[in-house]
Amino acid sequence: MVPFSGWNMPVQYTNIMDEHNTVRTKAGLFDTCHMGEFNVKGANAKKFLQMMLVNDIEMLIPGKSQYSMMCYENGGIIDDLFVYMINEEEYMLVVNADTTDKDFEWLTKHKFKEVELENLSRKTGKIDLQGPLSEKILQNICNHNISTLNRFRFVDAAVDGKKVIISRTGYTGEDGFEIYSDSDDTVNIWNLILENGKEEKIKPIGLGARDTLRLEACYNLHGHETNEKISPVEASSGWAVRVHKTNFFGKEILIEQKKNGTKKINAAFEMIDKAIARDHYEVQKNNQEIGIVTSGTFSPTFKKSIGLAFIQKEFSSPGTEIDILIRGKAHKAKIIKKPFYPYKGKHIDIKEDQKWKIQKNLSTLKSMNG
Amino acid sequence: MENPKELKYTKEHEWVKVEEDNVVIGVTDFAQHLLTDIVFVELPEMGKEIEQGKPFMVIESVKSVSDVYASVSGKISKVNEDLQDNSGLVNDDPFGRGWLVKVKIKDAKEIDKLMSAEEYEKFCKEEENK
CATH class of the missing domain: 2.40.30.110 (Aminomethyltransferase beta-barrel domains)
Structure with missing residues (x-):
């Protein structure tokens, strides 16, 4: 175990090489509870995040997430993060462990009127299931059909009757999911996934392999x-x-x-x-x-x-x-040329985005025309 | 894995085997377990003078760089060339084919300061309980 941003984290459960190969060929489970989660909501939530982040929230639709960065006026990166669009007026930010407090302070300092900002990091547990057999393992224990879930998409679902967010994202270059739950439920979900993945030879993966996997995929x-x-x-x-x-x-x-x-x-x-x-x-x-x-x-x-x-x-x-x-x-x-290891999982479905946007524009037009 | 009785040991988890006026140096099974996944061994140059207790070469695992400390003082007389292409030998056979270097030793008395297998095992237990 090593201290990591105030958390005790295993560098390896067995050894890095074996854990790394398990994720590339089968499936591995990561404890990523150390990461921070914020909820941002309100009539001005979108406007506020557009000001604070470099990527464009307008490219999101509900149920979709996006990589972004938060910068100072001089361009220096405060943190890199993921934005999840829950609906037009509600978002979840997933930030790095080490910068969670600093990020929250910075966001609070610049908060717009009609924006509610909440730090959910302590209440939220997060585990990542990554590797080509992830879908098969997770499908057995969740109530939602995840085979149709595309990359950078997330859904509200239940595992063992407990509320979770399942997101088809990750940090390994493989297909996989990030699973958010109430931190009281996380240990159970962790054990349930390991139990259900026995046949697929799933293994818990430490920080060491997390680093070699993301580095091959050239993720910062x-x-x-x-x-x-x-x-x-x-x-x-x-x-x-x-x-x-x-x-x-x-x-x-x-x-x-x-x-x-x-x-x-x-x-x-x-x-x-x-x-x-x-x-x-x-x-x-x-x-x-x-x-x-x-x-x-x-x-x-x-x-x-x-x-x-x-x-x-x-x-x-x-x-x-x-x-x-x-x-x-x-x-x-x-x-x-980057990356050493090109992403091997499911791809983005742009058609779905376009359909949603057309519908949204139509409804805006309708409401404008009364 | 048993620590062979005929070898001597250091607190830095190296073993020493006396062969006339040369000694063979390697790392112990305990050490290779701690290091895991050894992927690179940077061997010293032939003839290099080394001094007891000072680092003289490195072993790299996927995650970390570790110094290897000289168990005795002397001159490097041979290096294990097999490790160039197969550093995993240190993991697989630490007391055998995973040996690191041979040293022409300066002062045989230095060897007396090293631990016996029994003493080393006791030392490892204490380390584990720390």
């Missing part, structure tokens, strides 16, 4: 690829910044950065020399420092050493050779 980890001194564009997540929005924190600088680019960006690399790069190791080109490693590990899937680095943009195109200083010695590496 706050405090590594993103932090208060790095902007979404620098973190190579500029795609989530919607500059057409009316106004939001960081808009001005992020528009400029999206247009003109930044000096440094985050890029993926693999080692050529036999060695493992770890975070904070210096990256060099021609003996000059060009940046640092933000995450690095040995990839259990590809059996090689991989990582992400925050480096000068001119050295970030795939194929470029760089050096990484490991215990004082330069070791060769090369830039690789």
